[in-house]
Amino acid sequence: MFEIERLDDHTIALRGRFDASQEPTALEVFGQMERGLTVDFAELRYVSSAGLGVLFATQKRLSENGHTMRIVNVSPHIREVFALAGFDRIFQME
Amino acid sequence: MTETRAFGRRIGALEEVFQFLGAFGDREGFDERLQFAIQFVAEELFTNMVKYNTGQGREIEIRIARADGEVRLELVDFDVDPWDPTTAPEVDIRRPAEDRRPGGLGMHLVKSMVDRVTYEYRDRAMCVTVAKRLPSDGSSAGPQQDRA
Numbered sequence: 001m002f003e004i005e006r007l008d009d010h011t012i013a014l015r016g017r018f019d020a021s022q023e024p025t026a027l028e029v030f031g032q033m034e035r036g037l038t039v040d041f042a043e044l045r046y047v048s049s050a051g052l053g054v055l056f057a058t059q060k061r062l063s064e065n066g067h068t069m070r071i072v073n074v075s076p077h078i079r080e081v082f083a084l085a086g087f088d089r090i091f092q093m094e
Numbered sequence: 095m096t097e098t099r100a101f102g103r104r105i106g107a108l109e110e111v112f113q114f115l116g117a118f119g120d121r122e123g124f125d126e127r128l129q130f131a132i133q134f135v136a137e138e139l140f141t142n143m144v145k146y147n148t149g150q151g152r153e154i155e156i157r158i159a160r161a162d163g164e165v166r167l168e169l170v171d172f173d174v175d176p177w178d179p180t181t182a183p184e185v186d187i188r189r190p191a192e193d194r195r196p197g198g199l200g201m202h203l204v205k206s207m208v209d210r211v212t213y214e215y216r217d218r219a220m221c222v223t224v225a226k227r228l229p230s231d232g233s234s235a236g237p238q239q240d241r242a
Binding site for chain 1 (some may be wrong): 137202
């Protein structure tokens, strides 16, 4: 199960498992975000490199336009994956 | 005992892959952290095979076993050309975002999460085996930060 909910123009909530089969849907939603963005991971249980790729592409695009992306409520397992990918230095995580 | 199952060559089969591996992990008493690592590694290898191997439509076989203090996961893709994913270029995770490219990250993470990755090719079948040592209590052996 995976859910991606755009709460407002600045906030997206992810829930469940963000695997490669969810990449097209996620790309579409994240592609619509054009301002500073907060992504809430409170109910996200799993993310693979496909999910990381979507987040990275979004972060890069927003950053090039002077905006920031923040990730909040990250579980310990997912935080470890971000660290292994070196993404803990790229993303603002809280 | 090794458990084996074959899965359709499509990304949409991932849900079945996770159910198969999750059921094995539950029976073996693996904790959430170890199950996360096993499923992560399986997804990376499975999606690589789906994307880059032609496979003539044959299913991809996944085998999982617990033996000799480790969990072993094998993915076998039949009737394919040789392609060794373990030789993917290293990713420099210290590079700033503007210099990073997405390619290769999946295999970097696989290598970081397990203790051994091996590739074999025989009779037009490729087999990638990963092994992860279990801690003495038999539960979790999560990602190894010191190997990043």
